[in-house]
Amino acid sequence: MNGLGYEAPQSVEETVAxxxxxxxxxxxxxxxxxxxxxxxxxxxxxxxLVDVKKVRELSSVEEDEAGFAIGAAVCTAALAEHPGLCxxxxxxxxxxxxxxxxxxQGRASLGGNLCNGSPAxxxxxxxxxxGASCLIAGPGGERELPVEEVIxxxxxxxxxxxxxxxSFRLGSGKxxxxxxxxxxxxxSEMDIAIxxxxxxxxxxxxxVCHAARIGLGAVAPTPLRVDxxxxxxxxxxxxxxxxxxxxxxxxxxxxxxxxxxxSAEYRRKVAGxxxxxxxxxALDRARGEQ
Amino acid sequence: MARRHVSTTINGxxxxxxxxxxQTLLDALRDELQLTGTKEGCGTGDxxxxxxxxxxxxxxxxxxxxxxxxxAEVETVEGIATGGELHPLQRxxxxxxxxxxxxxxxxxxxxxxxxxxSNPDPSETEVRFALAGNLCRCTGYDKIIRAVLDxxxxxxxxx
Numbered sequence: 227m228n229g230l231g232y233e234a235p236q237s238v239e240e241t242v243a244x245x246x247x248x249x250x251x252x253x254x255x256x257x258x259x260x261x262x263x264x265x266x267x268x269x270x271x272x273x274x275l276v277d278v279k280k281v282r283e284l285s286s287v288e289e290d291e292a293g294f295a296i297g298a299a300v301c302t303a304a305l306a307e308h309p310g311l312c313x314x315x316x317x318x319x320x321x322x323x324x325x326x327x328x329x330x331q332g333r334a335s336l337g338g339n340l341c342n343g344s345p346a347x348x349x350x351x352x353x354x355x356x357g358a359s360c361l362i363a364g365p366g367g368e369r370e371l372p373v374e375e376v377i378x379x380x381x382x383x384x385x386x387x388x389x390x391x392x393s394f395r396l397g398s399g400k401x402x403x404x405x406x407x408x409x410x411x412x413x414s415e416m417d418i419a420i421x422x423x424x425x426x427x428x429x430x431x432x433x434v435c436h437a438a439r440i441g442l443g444a445v446a447p448t449p450l451r452v453d454x455x456x457x458x459x460x461x462x463x464x465x466x467x468x469x470x471x472x473x474x475x476x477x478x479x480x481x482x483x484x485x486x487x488x489s490a491e492y493r494r495k496v497a498g499x500x501x502x503x504x505x506x507x508a509l510d511r512a513r514g515e516q
Numbered sequence: 517m518a519r520r521h522v523s524t525t526i527n528g529x530x531x532x533x534x535x536x537x538x539q540t541l542l543d544a545l546r547d548e549l550q551l552t553g554t555k556e557g558c559g560t561g562d563x564x565x566x567x568x569x570x571x572x573x574x575x576x577x578x579x580x581x582x583x584x585x586x587x588a589e590v591e592t593v594e595g596i597a598t599g600g601e602l603h604p605l606q607r608x609x610x611x612x613x614x615x616x617x618x619x620x621x622x623x624x625x626x627x628x629x630x631x632x633x634s635n636p637d638p639s640e641t642e643v644r645f646a647l648a649g650n651l652c653r654c655t656g657y658d659k660i661i662r663a664v665l666d667x668x669x670x671x672x673x674x675x
Contacts, residue, residue: 332574
């Protein structure tokens with residue numbers, strides 16, 4: 227790491243200009259919980275680290291009538307301290323709070339979790355289910371992308387070297403909507419998901435599901451948005467038959483690897499089980515029962 | 517490359533130091549400031565031996581770059597005792613043999629203090645969960661958990 231440079235710009239424009247100047251030799255430093263560990267092993271060897279935690283848009287959670295703008299570098303512990311966000315999107319917050327120990331929670335961010343590009347990133351299926359979008363700044367201005375379009379393969383994103391993930395946009399709190407995230411890990415805590423399932427359900431005045439979104443992690447090269455599973459809920463009262471159909475659709479959408487942490491067959495089965503259980507929690511939250 | 521000047525606050529005192537941009541806060545504490553209470557275990561954020569409180573949040577100092585400490589407030593294990601007086605956590609760790617080799621102990625003390633500062637009456641489960649980012653290869657954890665619970669009781673005036 228000798229010869230490494232460090233800059234801490236104060237604005238989005240300054241950050242983008244630095245990234246453009248370095249032409250791919252710079253890496254963005256948010257919490258550093260993935261990047262600094264990768265640099266230690268030699269898996270990453272940037273010439274310049276651009277610390278974005280001094281940029282206001284990246285380091286704050288803003289709430290207005292339209293919803294929330296979560297700065298890409300806000301640490302996950304801070305998300306749990308935002309009562310409005312916890313009330314509106316408990317599934318997103320519970321997913322973020324599963325990333326690592328208390329020490330990691332003090333640094334790790336949603337932006338880092340997404341841009342690290344892991345298929346098993348815990349916050350991503352929950353953000354997909356929540357319908358979150360990403361505000362991305364570059365030399366030509368800003369663009370907005372659904373979360374599920376950012377990761378394009380293990381460890382890789384669609385962001386250009388001179389682009390910066392600024393914030394996540396989430397809708398405002400809403401009655402009769404609930405979201406939830408569950409994951410399966412081989413240990414009891416502090417491990418990487420072998421399946422993660424995020425579910426968001428909206429009910430109408432008669433208790434019928436009129437909109438649903440489902441995200442799955444760790445069962446494909448990228449986190450997935452599984453519309454076939456969501457479709458199994460829409461129009462139902464989220465009864466047992468609908469929950470069985472959701473589980474079957476989630477298992478069918480899973481295309482996992484086979485490794486020492488979980489066989490493909492096991493991951494496929496658990497994808498269905500967790501999606502069904504997360505849907506039940508999301509349903510209870512939508513009914514105001516949890 | 518020129519060494520970088522960093523002005524920070526450590527255990528309530530203003531401190532200036534010079535560092536290379538690639539040095540971690542852990543390196544700076546130990547090698548530039550001789551605050552060797554903070555230990556290096558894994559160096560990749562898994563073991564918690566290097567735990568510090570950084571701007572009010574428990575963190576691994578091996579995953580913070582030294583230049584990031586500019587303008588920050590850092591609390592290390594050296595700041596836990598008051599003068600010559602051990603903090604109840606330190607006393608209970610000693611009295612209840614909550615350490616053997618001791619390399620993990622500073623990290624456990626910093627993490628346990630951070631827990632008790634925010635939650636003075638944690639359940640055993642909460643203590644175990646809060647300290648899950650700190651690894652000990654000697655004690656089997658039970659004595660550490662008991663020492664933290666007993667310290668909490670003393671700090672609440674119940675012991």
